[in-house]
Amino acid sequence: MIKTRVALFVGSLRKDSFNRKLAKAVEKLAPEDFEFAHVRIDDLPLYNQDFDADYPAEATRLKKDIESADAVLFVTPEYNRAIPGVLKNAIDIASRPWGTNSFAGKPAAVLGISVGAIGTALAQQHLRNVLAYLDAPTLGQPEVFMQMKDGLIDDDGNIGNDDTRKFLQDFVDRYVAWVKKHA
């Protein structure tokens, strides 16, 4: 079976991250011919334009992780009404050196879960701006703004209620179709 490979970014480094649980839930709802590779962002240096002359090994690894994938997926918290700095740093690194933007043409989608009621909406909107500039066609609907509640998603990505499962399944189905359309 030929597999479609998705480079999956989780914007939180926290061990018990709700967004990592949401990422696992999405993975479980995906069809068999989709495989997800979690992209490592916790060991990247802080981006410095001096790198462009000689990119650090971790930065080159990140670029390869994206370039070898058919699509990208971002599951991220909102920090201070924007995306976390660790995620922006990874995106900046992968977008350079100039002329070698690793995201160009990669179909993308964004989702997130928060303790707050607006469920990462502003962070996702910021991320959509960034992805538009980076020429990554990003799924418009459905938007996934989730608020964490007890029992909603367990550590293994099992979803605790039918409505949420159906909603996320619809998201996954639309994302799969979006990725295939851009293949």
Ligand code: FNR
């Ligand atoms: C937050 N949090 C938060 N939540 C939100 O809805 N909007 C926000 O702007 C912020 N800002 C913010 C800044 C910083 C520095 C932290 C540490 C947290 C709360 C956030 O939703 C909560 O910590 C989540 O649990 C983070 O996601 P993970 O780590 O569980 O995936």
